[in-house]
Amino acid sequence: METMSENPTIRRAIAESLLGIALDADGFAPCPGRQFHNGATGRRDFRVILEGPPTGTCFHTSCGALVDEFNAKLRSLIGKAEAPGGTGAPPRPPMLGGSVPPMPEAPRLPKRPPYDSAKLADFAARCPYPITPEWLAARSPVAIPAKQDIATAELFLTSIYQPGERVLVFTREFSQGDFLWNAGGGGYRLGDRPGVKAVRSPLPAGGPLGVWFLAQPVSAKWEVNTNNRAPDGSPKMGRRHGACVTAWRFLVLESDEAPAAAWLRALVMLPLPIVAAYTSGGRSIHALARVDASSKETWDFLRDDLVPILCPLGADPAAMTAVRLTRLPGTLRHGSRGKDGKVNAYPSPRLQRLLYLNPQATACPILDLHP
Numbered sequence: 001m002e003t004m005s006e007n008p009t010i011r012r013a014i015a016e017s018l019l020g021i022a023l024d025a026d027g028f029a030p031c032p033g034r035q036f037h038n039g040a041t042g043r044r045d046f047r048v049i050l051e052g053p054p055t056g057t058c059f060h061t062s063c064g065a066l067v068d069e070f071n072a073k074l075r076s077l078i079g080k081a082e083a084p085g086g087t088g089a090p091p092r093p094p095m096l097g098g099s100v101p102p103m104p105e106a107p108r109l110p111k112r113p114p115y116d117s118a119k120l121a122d123f124a125a126r127c128p129y130p131i132t133p134e135w136l137a138a139r140s141p142v143a144i145p146a147k148q149d150i151a152t153a154e155l156f157l158t159s160i161y162q163p164g165e166r167v168l169v170f171t172r173e174f175s176q177g178d179f180l181w182n183a184g185g186g187g188y189r190l191g192d193r194p195g196v197k198a199v200r201s202p203l204p205a206g207g208p209l210g211v212w213f214l215a216q217p218v219s220a221k222w223e224v225n226t227n228n229r230a231p232d233g234s235p236k237m238g239r240r241h242g243a244c245v246t247a248w249r250f251l252v253l254e255s256d257e258a259p260a261a262a263w264l265r266a267l268v269m270l271p272l273p274i275v276a277a278y279t280s281g282g283r284s285i286h287a288l289a290r291v292d293a294s295s296k297e298t299w300d301f302l303r304d305d306l307v308p309i310l311c312p313l314g315a316d317p318a319a320m321t322a323v324r325l326t327r328l329p330g331t332l333r334h335g336s337r338g339k340d341g342k343v344n345a346y347p348s349p350r351l352q353r354l355l356y357l358n359p360q361a362t363a364c365p366i367l368d369l370h371p
């Protein structure tokens with residue numbers, strides 16, 4: 001019986017045709033989601049490993065949805081091409097020159113409709129009065145502390161997770177988790193590699209760029225990540241990928257594009273179980289909606305249903321991925337990353353402010369709870 005075998009030439013040609021450019025000698029190429037990068041895009045952010053399950057990975061996380069999409073297409077096309085009597089290799093694109101090529105005119109986002117300011121304005125106008133952070137805080141089912149600090153972060157985490165659930169907390173966005181919160185059990189500082197013991201610790205009060213948490217609870221154990229490979233092709237260990245997730249509970253709604261006033265009006269009218277709203281420490285307001293999916297696949301289906309509704313209203317499609325970091329309210333953000341990739345400190349730290357907390361939220365819009 002003929003079996004499928006890896007054909008490096010075909011694999012490379014398919015990856016390059018999807019990217020529209022040749023991979024360099026080490027497998028690096030411009031990231032397919034680079035328009036979503038928050039920090040500066042570098043020459044060696046995105047890399048494709050063709051051996052084993054073919055996988056592209058990016059240094060940035062904000063492009064995750066597009067990198068996932070690239071990987072799904074890559075694997076599907078390679079599967080077809082390598083099957084007996086398969087489709088073979090597509091023609092090769094031009095070699096990568098001295099600079100990153102310009103973005104294509106129309107990015108490949110068929111299922112991700114763009115932000116539509118007219119649609120948001122139209123929807124927001126149905127809200128009978130302005131919604132401010134103060135309006136939200138005054139109506140929060142769990143009282144919002146006037147003076148917020150790390151106790152607020154702990155209140156927040158304990159309120160939205162079940163006793164015994166574990167939540168990864170990050171002061172470095174690209175780490176494998178710097179701290180752990182055990183709901184009902186307190187905080188730990190985590191070792192940065194397998195075998196290093198966690199030690200009891202308060203959660204961090206702030207970070208150079210802020211503090212994040214992984215929205216889904218996790219095992220907090222190092223697990224093999226088959227989607228992330230070392231240069232020799234061996235899978236890496238990680239603590240923040242799909243195999244570590246213990247419940248597919250939340251969807252993160254971020255909006256960087258929409259005006260805050262209109263976005264807030266839209267948020268309170270959405271028929272979604274919004275358990276929390278909080279700021280980025282900047283002008284953005286994020287929300288956490290409970291979805292309680294039974295699996296990653298179910299989570300993805302729910303997301304796919306919500307994207308056409310929420311993205312025209314300003315929700316960032318790049319944030320709508322299942323394994324997602326989001327800002328931890330009640331902590332301090334000391335700076336932001338400039339276009340050059342360097343950290344610029346704020347004159348004074350900014351609070352990632354908790355605005356609303358409703359652990360028992362239902363799909364009833366917030367506005368209807370407070371007519």
Ligand SMILES: [Zn+2]
Nearest residue numbers: 031058060063
């Ligand atoms: Zn990227």
